[in-house]
Amino acid sequence: xxxxxxxxxxxxxxxxxxxxxxxxxxxxxxxxxxxxxxxxxxxxxxxxxxxxxxxxxxxxxxxxxxxxxxxxxxxxxxxxxxxxxxxxxxxxxxxxxxxxxxxxxxxxxxxxxxxxxxxxxxxxxxxxxxxxxxxxxxxxxxxxxxxxxxxxxxxxxxxxxxxxxxxxxxxxxxxxxxxxxxxxxxxxxxxxxxxxxxxxxxxxxxxxxxxxxxxxxxxxxxxxxxxxxxxxxxxxxxxxxxxxxxxxxxxxxxxxxxxxxxxxxxxxxxxxxxxxxxxxxxxxxxxxxxxxxxxxxxxxxxxxxxxxxxxxxxxxxxxxxxxxxxxxxxxxxxx
Numbered sequence: 001x002x003x004x005x006x007x008x009x010x011x012x013x014x015x016x017x018x019x020x021x022x023x024x025x026x027x028x029x030x031x032x033x034x035x036x037x038x039x040x041x042x043x044x045x046x047x048x049x050x051x052x053x054x055x056x057x058x059x060x061x062x063x064x065x066x067x068x069x070x071x072x073x074x075x076x077x078x079x080x081x082x083x084x085x086x087x088x089x090x091x092x093x094x095x096x097x098x099x100x101x102x103x104x105x106x107x108x109x110x111x112x113x114x115x116x117x118x119x120x121x122x123x124x125x126x127x128x129x130x131x132x133x134x135x136x137x138x139x140x141x142x143x144x145x146x147x148x149x150x151x152x153x154x155x156x157x158x159x160x161x162x163x164x165x166x167x168x169x170x171x172x173x174x175x176x177x178x179x180x181x182x183x184x185x186x187x188x189x190x191x192x193x194x195x196x197x198x199x200x201x202x203x204x205x206x207x208x209x210x211x212x213x214x215x216x217x218x219x220x221x222x223x224x225x226x227x228x229x230x231x232x233x234x235x236x237x238x239x240x241x242x243x244x245x246x247x248x249x250x251x252x253x254x255x256x257x258x259x260x261x262x263x264x265x266x267x268x269x270x271x272x273x274x275x276x277x278x279x280x281x282x283x284x285x286x287x288x289x290x291x292x293x294x295x296x297x298x299x300x301x302x303x304x305x306x307x308x309x310x311x312x313x314x315x316x317x318x319x320x321x322x323x324x325x326x327x328x329x330x331x332x333x334x335x
Contacts, residue, residue: 002026003232004077006062006110007084008049009033009042011188012125012179016081016225017049023229026054028075031084032061036091037189044332045186062106065113072117079232082110082124085155088190089129089294092152103155104162111166119172121235123228126160126176128217128262128299129153138300141178141250141260150294160258168254173235177228180262180301184221184321185328193218193325196273200280201335205287206273212288214269215298217262220316220324227261230310250305262301263314275318279326 003020007013008029017027029049033042049055060067062084086092086102107124114122131139133147148154163174183193196206208214239251250258273284291297306312329335 001078002028002056002075004028004030004075004080006030006080006082008057009046010083011186012182012221012224012228013081013083014045014049014186015184015221016083016228017055019225019229021049021052021055024054026056028056028058028071028077030058030060030062030071033059036086036088041186041189062109063101065109068109068113069116072113076117077119079121079123080110080114080119081228081232082107082122085125087152087188089150089152090292091190092150092155093294096151099151099155103152104158107159107162111162111172114172115166115170121173121175121232122163123175123177123232124159124163126178126258127153127156128178128180128260128301129296130157130160130178131299132296135298137266137298138264138302139260140302141258141305142248144249149296152294164252164254164256167236167252167256171255173237173255175231175236175256176258177231177261178258178301179224180217180219180260180299182219182221182224184325187221187325192269192272193276193322194329196276196284197280197326197329200276200282200284203285205285207287207289208269208273209289209295210291210297212268212270212286213297215266215300216269216272217264217266217299217301218272218318218321219261219263219301219314220321223263223314223316224261227306227310227312230312231259231306234310257309259306259309260301260303261306261312262299262303264301264303265314265317266298266300267318272318272322275322276326279323
């Protein structure tokens with residue numbers, strides 16, 4: 001029985017699919033290959049995956065529910081990893097309808113397909129952005145997340161709530177993973193790691209919001225996908241410690257769980273830039289700007305629960321990970 005990975009041509013989806021294929025699993029990768037960022041980068045990721053005999057690609061938009069149901073009926077998936085989404089905090093202010101269609105309607109269709117064609121485990125991507133106005137650090141998966149400050153964050157919070165209702169009603173094992181600032185080779189062009197590298201090499205200014213006074217829990221891609229793969233084969237189960245009189249948002253009486261997946265070592269943005277400058281051998285031209293609407297000043301993942309559950313331990317420091325990204329970037333773009 002194959003594993004479905006949605007968003008397989010995306011950054012995390014590509015790396016996860018490659019890892020699962022290397023482990024000997026059969027993977028069906030689904031993606032709509034939209035143009036939110038350069039489709040050529042997605043196509044090049046996909047070419048690597050398509051070299052594997054145990055990989056099958058399906059181009060499909062998740063809002064096409066009838067086609068999605070046909071795919072589930074034909075393939076009889078054992079596990080589903082739902083990573084497909086419209087990403088980006090700032091873009092959600094400019095194009096809100098895109099997020100509703102992709103992140104809400106698309107996720108609903110995944111849940112419905114998992115209900116009609118039962119799977120052993122649905123693992124879905126959430127985000128550190130759900131913590132919103134919460135300023136208590138580190139962010140605990142046991143914290144309440146009722147005050148998102150961007151539409152993107154609101155859709156991810158909605159995914160968690162929808163997944164819980166389906167888990168409760170239809171006994172679907174669901175696990176949500178809140179990703180914290182993932183970076184590495186083949187990364188997204190709209191992320192700081194990518195834009196800073198490109199601009200520094202092109203001698204263009206880099207934009208540091210909140211005057212550079214940001215704290216981010218940068219997490220290397222290999223650590224992330226190893227954690228996802230370990231969690232995938234440990235389906236969520238009802239929690240013996242669930243207490244309806246004092247509900248813990250991360251667990252349930254249903255087979256449902258929420259975890260943070262981050263490096264657990266946040267750094268200031270200025271330090272991130274200094275490590276990147278060293279890897280590039282070139283100084284950045286800095287442009288300091290005020291805080292952007294929808295953004296948060298700090299992210300910091302508490303990961304104790306995820307470590308206990310699947311043995312997740314991040315192994316890649318920023319000083320190790322950024323040079324690996326730079327090496328890939330120089331080779332891919334011939335810089």
